[in-house]
Amino acid sequence: EVQLVESGGGLVKPGGSLRLSCAASGFTFSSYSMNWVRQAPGKGLEWVSSISSSSSYIYYADSVKGRFTISRDNAKNSLYLQMNSLRAEDTAVYYCARDPAAADGFYYFDYWGQGTLVTVSS
């Protein structure tokens, strides 16, 4: 069974930093592109970042470019999101999600974690 479990969320002050983790199990993690998607309270879904299976290709939404860094450790079956210079508008539930077909040029998400809440407030 595919499982994605996020951790690392919490309360942080504006300008602060936080590192999110996503532990994957039930599939060959090193074969899939992975993503972070967030959802502000009461709002819609917003894609944040993606990373290819071997970390060769990395993309960011304009809203986080230069502040967030996505990475992965295939040996540990883990995905990460380093978030720096956090702003109030970064407050959201952050989901990690698997892309089943990025290698074929199709970008979508077939499995999602349950999310971890990041709150940026003084």
Add this chain to the structure above:
Amino acid sequence: SYELTQPPSVSVSPGQTARITCSGDALPKQYAYWYQQKPGQAPVLVIYKDSERPSGIPERFSGSSSGTTVTLTISGVQAEDEADYYCQSADSSGTVVFGGGTKLTVL
């Protein structure tokens, strides 16, 4: 990047057919995907590549595409289908975009 536009809300009675649209200039060139999200839960993929249904998704969920508009159709709507629905697409570089979401209310 580009935008995907969805109606904020759609209401139907049980047993009727619900149609949720999503419009975007790039949709003739890029596939669309649909997710269902119930309160407090993670999104679930219900349609991929415009009209394909993942295993485990009921047959009453279907998708179609025409020009710059894609449509999620739920036939014989059930109370359990009440949820937010999001369309999603991507450009050729892998930049992903979501529609604003549609709240489906089952009357």
